[in-house]
Amino acid sequence: MVWGVSMSLVSMVFLCLFSLVCLFVSLCMIFTDFSCYIEWEVVTLNSCSLEMTMIFDWMSVLFLCFVTYISSMVLFYSGGYMVEDENIGRFIYMVLGFVASMVFLIVSPNLVSILLGWDGLGLVSYVLVIYYQNEKSAAAGMLTALSNRVGDVAILISIGLLFDLGGWGFIFYSDSGELGAVAGLIPLMVLAGMTKSAQIPFSAWLPAAMAAPTPVSALVHSSTLVTAGVFLLIRFSPALHGTGQMVLFLVASLTMFMAGLGANFETDLKKIIALSTLSQLGVMMYILSMGFYKLAFFHLLTHALFKALLFMCAGAVIHSVGGTQDIRSMGGLIYTMPLSITMMNMANLALCGAPFLAGFYSKDLILEVAFSGGLNEVCFWLLVVATGLTVCYTFRLIYYSVSGDYNLGSLSCVSDEDSSMTWPMAGLGVGAIGGGAFLAWLIFPSPWMICLPISLKFLALAISVVGGAIGYTLNLMAVSYRLGSISNYGVTTFTGSMWFMPFLSTFGVSSWILKISQAYHQSGDSGWLEYYGAQGSSISLAMASKYLQVAQDNSVKIYMVLFVVWLIMIGVILF
Known part of the structure; x- marks a missing residue:
């Protein structure tokens, strides 16, 4: 156990130093x-060469800096959170494998090497989700793995389609328009990005993946697994146009609205934060589908900082209150965990886009750019309402963590004593405060001039104030709010269960597909295909070999019969 903790410290130091190098290079x-x-020829055989390629530009190196920095804080945090786990060494190895897969995906400029990192993320995420080895974790891991396999198949098909251009280095064809000329390539890339970033209808696996340990959740939801789909589409963004772009635009609008609505009815602390991640992924896809890939990348980085901090604070609270994740059993924690709750509410305010925290610089710019663009009426109001719902469930969390009644037992020992969990929070807290301003000056050195009517200029502020007031006052009236939820049980169940998406992803679509595959296996693979395929061919060949064996036994009768047949054929030909 001591070896595992020291290993987490060594890994943290190495990744932190690597992050500083990447920051300087970027x-x-x-x-x-x-x-x-960089192109490295691995092996050459008969004029065919196998090459390993990597690209280091400002975007990939800056993303590497954030991934490694957040990973180092997560590993330091894991040393305190998982200190009682007997397998902490194995856990650290899996987290490092997870980070290595993400690094490989970031620096890959062709689809074949991207697929290696993509599948590495899927494999290690499955192992981490089932880490606790119970029935719930097994079901969540299977849902996560099967949902992501859809994107893996889309990339495999895209590799075959991209061969039409003579190679898989898509980075050379992005700006020239040749990628859009390959039929079906861009829709498949959009499908792959939607599955990995859990857009509708693949959203069910993201809250289910909360069965993993909290440090894994902090890493997955900030800078690794769920952001892989967004980063892939950022690389393909010059080729996004037409139907694929419009489908992504509508799906992203529905995703952030659905996630914001569901988070207001959820009582599990980790699932609320997971749904907030899903909502912010919808925001990234939303602005990406409008063509502003730098702005989507900007929000991706700022979101990574405060979302990792939010999960760390949630893990500290869960760890301290005895393992419960129900926010209704918490309350008044500001008096017993002042540091963790202060950091948690600071991350919550950054999520809302409060001035002048990290989320403000990216989210406010996204809203103003979206309002100034040519949005249709439906997507415009979905964006506005989703913004208000984000503030609503954030202030709901603030109520239960700060000013709510203390609902824990009298023997609960709640405190901020573990420095190995509080120091990483401080490290990410600095990023959640100043990271947005730093990145805004770095990515957009010249200021943007966005001219809007006064009504649209104040719309984001007004909807945020209204959403925060509703989220806080509804929970002050807790009894009437709960009675209202019970009286409208159907609506509450529909909105709180992500529009029945977990049911459709498991018992609905999955059972239907499994039944079809079973019928195909019985009648096809084990039936007609077997009869006319392998087994039928084997029987036919066995019978033919018997006849050949008889013909090769030098029997006089056979030669006489063949001689008579030959004479008859000669006679027919002559006469």
Whole structure:
């Protein structure tokens, strides 16, 4: 156990130093407009070469900096959170494998090497989700793995389609328009990005993946697994146009609305934060489908900072209150866990886009750019309502953590004593406060001038104030609010269960597909295909070999019969 804790510290130091190097290199690349493409010939055989390629531009190196920094904080945090786990060494190895897969995906400029990192993320995420080895974790892991396999198949098909261009290095064809000329490639890439980033109808696996340990959730929901789909589409963004772009636009609108609505009815602390991640992924896809890929990347980085901090604070609360995740059994924690709850509410305010925290610089810019664009009426109001719902469930969390009644037992020992969990929070807290301003000056060195009517200019602020007031006052009237939820049980169940998406993803679609595959297996693979395929061919070949064996026994009767047949054929030909 001591070896596992020391291993987490060594890994943390290594990743932190690597993050500092990546930050310095990315700054140099941004200021000098420099990028590096490395091609390494692994093996050559008969003029066919197998090559390993990597690309280091300002975007990939800056993302590497954030991934490794957040991973280092998570590993430091894991040393305190998982200290009683007997298998903490194995856990650290799996987290490092997870980070390595994400690094491989970030620096890959072709689809074949991207698939290796993509599948590595899927495999390690499945192992981490089933880490606690119970029935709930097994079901969540299977749902996560099967949902992500849809995106894996889309990338496999895309590899075959991209071969039409003579190679898999899509990075060279993005700006020229040749990728859009390959029929079916862009819709498949959109499908792959939707599955990994849990857009509708693949949203059910994201809250289910909360069965993993909390440090894994902090890593998955901030900078690794769920952001892989967004980063892939950012790489393909110059080729996004037409039907694929419109489908992504509508799906992202529905996803952030559905996630915001469901979080207001959820009582599990980790699932509320997971649904907030789903809502912010919808925001990234929303602005990405409008063509602003730098803005989507900006929000991706700022969201990673405060979302990792939010999960760490939630893990500290769960760890301290005895393992319960129901927010109704908490309350008044500001008096017993002042540091953790302060950090948690700071991350919550950054999620809302409060001035001048990290989320403000990206989210406010996204809203103003979206309002100034040519939005249709439905997507416009979905964005506005989703913004209000985000503030609503955030202030609901603030109520239960700060000013609600103390609902824990009298023997509960709740405190901020574990420094190995509070120091990483402080490290990410600095990023949640100043990271947005730093990235805004870095990515957008020249200011944007966005001219809007005064009504649209104040719309984001007004909807945030209204959403926060509703989220706080409804929980002050807790009894009437709960009675209202019971009287409208059907609506509450529908909205609180993500529009029945977990049911449709498991018992609905999955059982239907399994029944069809079973029928195909019985009648096809084990039936007609077997009869006319392998087994039938085997029987036919066995019978033919028997006849050949008889013909090769040098029997006089056979030769006489063949001689007579030959004479008859000669006679027929002559006469």
